[in-house]
Amino acid sequence: MTVLPSALDTAAPEYAANREAMLGKLAELDAEHAKAVAGGGEKYTARHRERGKLLARERIELLVDPDTPFLELSPLAAWGSDYPVGASLVTGIGVIEGVECLITANDPTVRGGASNPWTMKKALRAHEIAFANRLPVVSLVESGGADLPSQKEIFIPGGALFKDLTRLSAAGIPTVAVVFGNSTAGGAYVPGMSDHVVMIKERSKVFLGGPPLVKMATGEESDDESLGGADMHARTSGLADYYAVDEPDALRQARRVVARLNHRRAQPDPGIADPPKYDGEELLGIVPGDLRTPFDPREVVARVVDGSDFDEFKPLYGSSLATGWAAVHGYPVGILANTQGVLFSEESQKAAQFIQLANQRDIPLVFLHNTTGYMVGREYEQGGIIKHGAMMINAVSNSRVPHLSVLMGASYGAGHYGMCGRAYDPRFLFAWPSAKAAVMGPQQLAGVLSIVARASAAAKGQPYDDEADSSLRAMVEQQIESESLPHFLSGRLYDDGVIDPRDTRTVLGLCLSAVHNAPVEGARGGFGVFRM
Structure with a gap:
């Protein structure tokens, strides 16, 4: 084994300062996450409970297998906007009857679960993850439809939500809808376009137009139950496939639906892997509070990969970028990590070759960001930094193995692109509270x-x-x-969440497990023209 050595001095004042700064950022992050968990606040939470209903996260907790993790995605969506943090929707990956699923749950304590522009973007990102990784989708529905004052930003692009459900089904990726309350207007198409539908007695209300709209449009008098109740849909319209007596029963039936899907992973779970040789707690003190101060990402790699075992590729060439082979929770990965911030021609060429090798071997790539971008200046322009940087970006763009990105420090300029930023479609992208991204x-x-x-x-x-x-x-x-700052960027869904550095290994492991539900296949050629 090639176990990485560690030079991290946990007794040094620099380490203590870094750790203190990171803990301060994590405290701020916890406060923002608490806003998402609070939903619509105490008043509307109490009203929801008085109606005998579970909260969105409580429904998820009963749905997933006991003592299994739930990887929440985009929890800070809408941060810094006029809409509540979390965008009235909970999304994430959880295990149901041994099957990894993409789960979405409307939060009815926020304007009745109505969808605003950020809700739509968050849901679309969730569907994108489900499609790329072939994860069954379970939708826990309770929404009055579009937040009407913002309809101009929702109506036209929002149709993609329903298109996604039909394309997932057409691709053989199961979709399940559990209706807990209103599923009105466009929202009625969520159960309408799902493969399996569970409705709840005297709770579920699914109709294109509620009684007031029907009265205005046709003059017909009707009530919720006869127009769109669970009993009607189970007995008359046939929209309900399963009829539950209450919320726990609906979640039990949804679990049985997933158990009967006969959904198979492309690759089995590799089993228990050796933990890193170094304490993950030490990740708190590695990144300096001032990102202009460099740090060695190998210290991070040593606390994330199995057995701290890292076979470095071209260690003496292009030393501002560390590349090498490792495993995380038993899954093989190739790692690219910025060491000195700046990317030169050598680093760019090294990265392009490494990415090609990963594609030949069908190995996912992990990008650990801390870059100020590609080097500028007369000497470097004459040395071909543009064509070499383009070579790296070309390789990233046309690579077909799954990419996972973690922003640890700076991620500036075209370096953000070369290290597989959001625009380059990484399967998952997470940020540490210390991260920054900009031109x-x-x-x-x-x-x-x-x-x-x-x-x-x-x-x-x-x-x-x-x-x-x-x-x-x-x-x-x-x-x-x-x-x-990461709060700002995460609020705009430029990442899939801001995570505690100590959770990096766990988060990467969960993502790699999700990734291997689909075949992992690299590009065989097809990288376009590399300018030499």
Whole structure:
């Protein structure tokens, strides 16, 4: 075994400072996650419970197998917007009767579970994950449909939600809907387009138009139960496949549906793997509070991979990028991790070759981000940094093995792309609370704007206002800093969640397990033209 050595000094003041800074960020993260868990707040939670109903996360807890993890996705969706954190929807991956499933659950304590623009984006991302990894989808439905004041942002793109359900089914990926309350208007198509539907006596209400709309449209008098109740759909319309007496019974029946799916993984679980040789708790003190200070990502790798065993590829070449082979919870992976922040031509060529090798061997890739981007300057431009950076981006773009990305530190500029940022469709992308992503660092961006403004004034023969320049730089730095933070980016679904560094191995293991529900096959050629 090639066990990584560790030079991490947990008694050093730098380590203590890093750890303290990370714990502070985690406390802030916990406070934001608590907002999502709180849903619509005490008033609406109490009202929901008075009706004898379970909360969204309680429904999920009864649905999944006891003592199995639930990997929640996009919990900070809508953060920083006019809508509640969490976007009135819970999504994630859980195990039901031994089957890994993508689970979505409307939160009816937030405006009756109505869908706002961020709800739609979160649901679409969940369906994307289900499709790529061939995960059965279980929808726990209780929603009055679209949040009408924001319909202009929902109606047109929102049709993709129903399209997704039909395409999942057509691809042989099972879809199950459990209706706990209202499933109205467009929401009626969620059970309507699912393979299996469970409804609850005197609870489920599924109709394209409720009694008031029917009265306005046709003049017909009707009531909820005869128009769209569970009894009617079980006995008359045939929309309900299973008829439950209460919520626990509905969840029990949903578990039985999943047990009978005959859904098979493409690759079996590899079984128990050796844990890392080093304590995962130490991950808290590795990343400096100031991301301009470099750190060795091998210290992270040593606390994440099985047995801390890492076979490094080209260790003496392109030393600003560590590449190598390892396993996480028994699943083989190739790892690319930034060591010094900047990517040069050597690192770019090394990465392209490594990605090709992973595709030949059908091995998933894990990208650990801490990069300021590709190197600039006359020497590097003349040395071909553009074509070499393009080579790396080409390889990432056309690689077909699953990619998993973790933003640990900076992820700036085209380096974010080369390290498989969101636009490059990683199967999963998570961030540490220490992460930042933007075109460039706040100081650099503000400085560039200042230089351009100064040059423009000189070209016009005008005096330059240094005081105004100082104020502008401070304002720009503050703006870019706030827009680079993980809460902001996660709120816009640019990642699948902000995680505690100590959970990195577990999260990667859960993702790799989900990934292997589908065949893992690399590209055989087809990388386009590599400019040499």
